[in-house]
Every structure is written in structure tokens, then in C-alpha cells.
Amino acid sequence: MRAAAIDIGSNAVRLMIADVEDGKIVNIVHKDRHVTKLAEVLSTKGILSDASIEKTMNALRLFAEAMTLHGAERFHAVATSAVREARNSNILIEAAGRLGINIQVIDGTVEAGLIFSGVCSAVDTTGRKALVFDIGGGSTEFIYAEPGQEHRKLSVPMGVVKMAERYDFSGVLDMEQMDRIRIPLFGVLNEVVNALDCKPDMLIGSAGTPTTLAAIEMHMENYDQIKVNGFDIKKHQIEKILEKLCAITAEERLLVPGMEAGRQEVLIPGILITLELMSILGIEDLTVSDFGLREGLVVAVANA
Structure with missing residues (x-):
């Protein structure tokens, strides 16, 4: 078909x-x-x-x-x-x-189910306690899968376009300012983790933030879906990318290999969400899924 x-x-x-x-x-x-x-x-x-x-x-x-x-x-x-x-x-x-x-x-529940189905066609979660998150422009979906248990799903109205509307990410950014933005994110994400009652041993990110991070880490001039699917990126590597992007303007970010046009301002709020979630979970590795x-x-x- x-x-x-x-x-x-x-x-x-x-x-x-x-x-x-x-x-x-x-x-x-x-x-x-x-x-x-x-x-x-x-x-x-x-x-x-x-x-x-x-x-x-x-x-x-x-x-x-x-x-x-x-x-x-x-x-x-x-x-x-x-x-x-x-x-x-x-x-x-x-x-x-x-x-x-x-x-x-x-609605967010249907969206989360479709995301999980797509992710599982690219990344093997068999036998793993996996938390999948998909950062969109207006909302973020979370799906927790544990062997032998029904999947738990949650959607929150937190997205990169909304954040870019609230904060100015167009110029050179101070890392202390980024830390202040992460404070309200902690409250939202901590509630998500508690509501899902999740203790994952695998964290999977889908949608544009994780895939762009993978592309930047691999210095991709031309995006390669095959290389991105299943790519593992460390928390300290994501932190280095954040520092690099904050030190230059949105226009200059477009020159960074792997950066997609249109994402030069919204990638940073996506990174902030990702890093805060990893910190709360105590997870150092992020598996990237191009599928969603x-x-x-x-x-x-x-x-x-």
C-alpha cells in the first residue's frame, strides 16, 4: 500500500x-x-x-x-x-x-500514540524502560514504555515556538540567562516525570530539536536520516552545542553545519527543555529518532 x-x-x-x-x-x-x-x-x-x-x-x-x-x-x-x-x-x-x-x-494523547509508533519503527526499545519525548512548536509529548505495562502518555502545552515568542533568542545569549529560563522548565518537567511515574533506562528524543542536535554533532552538510536514526548523543555534547549557539547570533547559527534554516532561534529553547529533562532523570545519553x-x-x- x-x-x-x-x-x-x-x-x-x-x-x-x-x-x-x-x-x-x-x-x-x-x-x-x-x-x-x-x-x-x-x-x-x-x-x-x-x-x-x-x-x-x-x-x-x-x-x-x-x-x-x-x-x-x-x-x-x-x-x-x-x-x-x-x-x-x-x-x-x-x-x-x-x-x-x-x-x-x-488531541495530545492520539498524537503521543502516533509518535511512539513512529519512533519504534526506527529505534529498538525491546526490553527497555524507555521514555520518548517529542518537542513540538506548541506542545511536548511524552510516552513512557515499560515491559509488561501499558504505555503512559502525557502532553503539555510547552513548545519551542511558544518559548521563542516569550523570550528573544535572536542575538548573542548569556548562559546565566539560559539558566534562568530553565527554572520554570524544571517545574513543568518534574511534574511530567512524577505524573508518568517513570524511571527510564533509555531516553529517546524525536522531532526537530534532537535530530538537529545529531546533525550538528556529526557536522552534517547534507542531512542523512539513516545516520541520525538511533544516533546517541551525550549530555555534555549537547551542553557544548548550546554554548556554541548562544555565543553567536541567529544569522550566524545558520552557518553551523547541521543547522536547518528556520530553526536558528527555536533550537535553543528545545535544547533547554532537553537538558533540563536529562538533569531531572539523571540520564547522560540521548538516543535520537528521525521517525515520529x-x-x-x-x-x-x-x-x-
């Missing part, structure tokens, strides 16, 4: 077209991704900006063309935090509908 999945996130819109057999992705036919920052004014205005809606619609038009070109037999589009929360999300949903793309707005919601969704579409 050739299926397509569209993930309309709070920071980026992503497409995957893949051949799926027996619940597994056997061939990735086409992928595309556009940074649209749907959540850029959500915290202050409670709406999706006109500019972000236009960017998203431009991306969806390209996705529709690609699905036709590559012969997708079935497709589905889901939207997450920003569209869930915005008062004017109907504008985007109706415009996409006129394009023939019906958007399903999913989009991959879990494409499998679900094929199996529908």
Missing part, C-alpha cells in the same frame, strides 16, 4: 509518501518539510497569523501535487497543538478542505 501522511505541526508542516507492508515502512517514496511557524503569535494573540496560514497553504499545495505525482493510494492529514488551540483555526481547515485535504485535529508522528501516521493510514 502506498500511503501518504501530512503532519501539520506548530513549527513545521511535513509530508511522507511511503510503501507500507505488514505494518512496516518498506520504502520511503517522497518526503517534504516546510517551516511555517503556525504557533508564532499564538501565545500573545490566540490565533494563527495570516502569514503562517499562507505558508502552510503553500506547503499543502505542493504536498497535493506530490501525492498525485507519486501515486499515493490513500492519505490523511492531522494537525496538532497550534491548530487545536487557535481561535481562527477554521480558516486554515476550510482552505485546506477546498484543496481536497481534510484536516483532522488530534509522520511515520506513525503513514503506517496507520496504510492499515486503515
Whole structure:
């Protein structure tokens, strides 16, 4: 079955077209991704900006063309935090509908389940107590898996676009300032760890923050999904990357090998979340997954 999945996130819109057999992705036919920052004014205005809606619609038009070109037999589009929360999300949903793309707005629990399904198709968690976290633009999802136990899931309205709207990450940054930002993060993440009652021996990060960290650590000029999937990065390596990025402006960060355009300001809040979570858990290693919601969704579409 050739299926397509569209993930309309709070920071980026992503497409995957893949051949799926027996619940597994056997061939990735086409992928595309556009940074649209749907959540850029959500915290202050409670709406999706006109500019972000236009960017998203431009991306969806390209996705529709690609699905036709590559012969997708079935497709589905889901939207997450920003569209869930915005008062004017109907504008985007109706415009996409006129394009023939019906958007399903999913809650955090469904989102977390799809993320875990996608991650497990890339990273082996067999026999491990694994905590998966996915930092989005408007929310972060957590899934704790322990052998013999039902998975525990939690979604919190904490994301990198929201944080970038609250704090200015565009210039050279003081590390003491970063420590002050981490203080409220501790409260949120400590509650998450307690609510999930988790003691993982494996921490897995999906979405743009961990994958970009992996790409930067490997000095990637051209992103390589195969090398990123399953890559292990140490806490002290992440701390060094944070120091390096804080010492230069957002424009200069674009010159760092592995840095994706559009992530030069939102990567730093993602790193702060990651480091605070690792500190709370006492974990020194992060396993990176390039696969996440989009991959879990494409499998679900094929199996529908």
C-alpha cells in the first residue's frame, strides 16, 4: 500500500509518501518539510497569523501535487497543538478542505500514540524502560514504555515556538540567562516525570530539536536520516552545542553545519527543555529518532 501522511505541526508542516507492508515502512517514496511557524503569535494573540496560514497553504499545495505525482493510494492529514488551540483555526481547515485535504485535529494523547509508533519503527526499545519525548512548536509529548505495562502518555502545552515568542533568542545569549529560563522548565518537567511515574533506562528524543542536535554533532552538510536514526548523543555534547549557539547570533547559527534554516532561534529553547529533562532523570545519553508522528501516521493510514 502506498500511503501518504501530512503532519501539520506548530513549527513545521511535513509530508511522507511511503510503501507500507505488514505494518512496516518498506520504502520511503517522497518526503517534504516546510517551516511555517503556525504557533508564532499564538501565545500573545490566540490565533494563527495570516502569514503562517499562507505558508502552510503553500506547503499543502505542493504536498497535493506530490501525492498525485507519486501515486499515493490513500492519505490523511492531522494537525496538532497550534491548530487545536487557535481561535481562527477554521480558516486554515476550510482552505485546506477546498484543496481536497481534510484536516483532522488530534488531541495530545492520539498524537503521543502516533509518535511512539513512529519512533519504534526506527529505534529498538525491546526490553527497555524507555521514555520518548517529542518537542513540538506548541506542545511536548511524552510516552513512557515499560515491559509488561501499558504505555503512559502525557502532553503539555510547552513548545519551542511558544518559548521563542516569550523570550528573544535572536542575538548573542548569556548562559546565566539560559539558566534562568530553565527554572520554570524544571517545574513543568518534574511534574511530567512524577505524573508518568517513570524511571527510564533509555531516553529517546524525536522531532526537530534532537535530530538537529545529531546533525550538528556529526557536522552534517547534507542531512542523512539513516545516520541520525538511533544516533546517541551525550549530555555534555549537547551542553557544548548550546554554548556554541548562544555565543553567536541567529544569522550566524545558520552557518553551523547541521543547522536547518528556520530553526536558528527555536533550537535553543528545545535544547533547554532537553537538558533540563536529562538533569531531572539523571540520564547522560540521548538516543535520537528521525521517525515520529509522520511515520506513525503513514503506517496507520496504510492499515486503515
